[in-house]
Amino acid sequence: EAELLHTFKGIPFTTRSSPELLKSLDTFDAREDDVLLVSYPKSGTHWLAGVLAKLYNTQVTITSPIEFGDISRLEELNKLSSKRIIPTHLDYNMLPPNFKKKKCKMIYISRNPKDTAVSMFHYYRDNPNLPTVDTWTAFFDLFLKGNVVCGSWFDHFLSWEKHEDENNILFLFYEDMKKDLPKVVKDISLFLSLNVSDSDIQDICRKSSFLEMKNDTEKENNDPSHTVCALTSNKKLIFRKGAVGDWKNYFTPKQNIRFQEIFNEKMKLSKMADNFIYEC
Numbered sequence: 001e002a003e004l005l006h007t008f009k010g011i012p013f014t015t016r017s018s019p020e021l022l023k024s025l026d027t028f029d030a031r032e033d034d035v036l037l038v039s040y041p042k043s044g045t046h047w048l049a050g051v052l053a054k055l056y057n058t059q060v061t062i063t064s065p066i067e068f069g070d071i072s073r074l075e076e077l078n079k080l081s082s083k084r085i086i087p088t089h090l091d092y093n094m095l096p097p098n099f100k101k102k103k104c105k106m107i108y109i110s111r112n113p114k115d116t117a118v119s120m121f122h123y124y125r126d127n128p129n130l131p132t133v134d135t136w137t138a139f140f141d142l143f144l145k146g147n148v149v150c151g152s153w154f155d156h157f158l159s160w161e162k163h164e165d166e167n168n169i170l171f172l173f174y175e176d177m178k179k180d181l182p183k184v185v186k187d188i189s190l191f192l193s194l195n196v197s198d199s200d201i202q203d204i205c206r207k208s209s210f211l212e213m214k215n216d217t218e219k220e221n222n223d224p225s226h227t228v229c230a231l232t233s234n235k236k237l238i239f240r241k242g243a244v245g246d247w248k249n250y251f252t253p254k255q256n257i258r259f260q261e262i263f264n265e266k267m268k269l270s271k272m273a274d275n276f277i278y279e280c
């Protein structure tokens, strides 16, 4: 049980990320045309990956995350001849420096941390790669302490937000995708300099709805080496509810006050904090 997680540079990882791989990330060879798909777990990573896969009409590969597997992964990623879209849950500070030096395009997707916490609670319960949690109350405390896989939501978000003014990084919000997916897809296509017509965008959005994606996944075979999130290869664990505001069904009024206090304190210098304040 306790062995399911190990800590590297202060951040908990699952055993699906080997310490040797994590240690060698600094040597990772980035390519100028790599695109990184960055998120804290449960922020809409698979949804965004689904959109990106449909946006390109040239050969691209959505690889498994850089931090997934053992040391042989780096070699595998090196050998890939097509353009690479590389998912990762890494904190900015742990990102291989070559991605920064080469100014690779990066898309960071985030989601209201209250909904992220609820989504992660269910993921902890369903995903055999994560430790057992007995109750929502217990998980709530772990989440606020940052004592969960990938560490503190606040630290993760803030480490990336510091680089908000760099124009090779695009910040997206799950709630915006729920509200107006065509607009977000348009923004992504502009950021990636892809020529996509309005009718293509409509088509992509239709195929990226929660139900379409959930159905597609149920038809797919489970390929253990293909994974978008380093925490599972089983996509069936991903499509749970896909809603905004589910936290209201879990947070007690007291928990909400406590969360909000910590949020206000940690995010007091954040320029993007307002993106997470809605229907509170």
Ligand code: A3P
Residues within 6 Å of the ligand: 039, 040, 041, 042, 043, 044, 045, 046, 047, 115, 118, 119, 120, 122, 208, 209, 210, 211, 213, 229, 238, 239, 240, 241, 242, 243, 246
């Ligand atoms: P819930 O657990 O709240 O349902 P990730 O891919 O980063 O692990 O994030 C998973 C979350 O994104 C899950 O949230 C999942 O349901 C939601 N999600 C996945 N595909 C979606 C889609 N097409 N539309 C809306 N939400 C989606």
